[in-house]
Amino acid sequence: MRMDDKELMEQVKTGDEEAFAQIVSAYKNRVVNFLWQLMGNYEKAVEISQETFMRVYFKADKYQPIAPLSSWIYTIAANLAKTELKKSSRLPQVPMEAVENFLAEGSAVSHDSARKDMIKKVRQAIDALPPRYRIPVVLKDIEGFSQEEIAQMMKRPIGTIKARISRGRSQLKRELERSVFASDSLAVNEE
Numbered sequence: 001m002r003m004d005d006k007e008l009m010e011q012v013k014t015g016d017e018e019a020f021a022q023i024v025s026a027y028k029n030r031v032v033n034f035l036w037q038l039m040g041n042y043e044k045a046v047e048i049s050q051e052t053f054m055r056v057y058f059k060a061d062k063y064q065p066i067a068p069l070s071s072w073i074y075t076i077a078a079n080l081a082k083t084e085l086k087k088s089s090r091l092p093q094v095p096m097e098a099v100e101n102f103l104a105e106g107s108a109v110s111h112d113s114a115r116k117d118m119i120k121k122v123r124q125a126i127d128a129l130p131p132r133y134r135i136p137v138v139l140k141d142i143e144g145f146s147q148e149e150i151a152q153m154m155k156r157p158i159g160t161i162k163a164r165i166s167r168g169r170s171q172l173k174r175e176l177e178r179s180v181f182a183s184d185s186l187a188v189n190e191e
Contacts, residue, residue: 012060024053027070030143031077037138038081040127048084052077065154074143075153078135083130108183125175133168140165 005026011019031052035045055076056063085099126134136154139145145153151161 006065009063020057027073034078034143035081037142048080051080071149071153082131121179125172128175129168129171133164136161136164137168
């Protein structure tokens with residue numbers, strides 16, 4: 001029988017490794033996916049997710065059950081990702097093998113070249129967003145958090161989060177339009 005998150009965290013606070021394993025099992029894939037969307041590098045996402053869960057375990061006494069456990073975990077992950085993004089001067093591109101492996105694990109998706117090309121363009125457009133826009137956009141549009149939850153996670157006013165999501169989406173749209181336009185003109189020139 002699975003306990004709810006609040007009960008599990010109470011057990012983790014006492015050092016219960018079984019309860020911690022249940023939390024990791026419940027959130028690991030979602031956190032890795034979230035970090036991969038932010039970082040653009042699957043290996044780095046796995047590494048930061050491990051650090052995230054280490055902090056969840058060793059700082060369990062700091063968790064206050066006023067917000068969902070997922071919000072607290074995502075806040076830790078986002079903060080670690082922001083720190084890592086600040087350290088790196090240029091974001092690495094995602095190897096296509098990582099995207100294919102991710103898609104193969106997540107769903108039965110057709111591996112046609114058009115889909116691969118679109119995934120690559122979306123990934124590059126997300127990578128092009130500054131972290132202050134990328135994090136709220138990924139949390140909202142990919143992870144499904146509400147604007148209020150994101151504001152709480154990022155410790156920013158709701159108006160700031162709404163503006164960042166809007167600006168991030170606009171930049172993402174412009175980048176994708178540029179990418180599609182460049183592809184279309186390249187295809188026309190080749191003919």
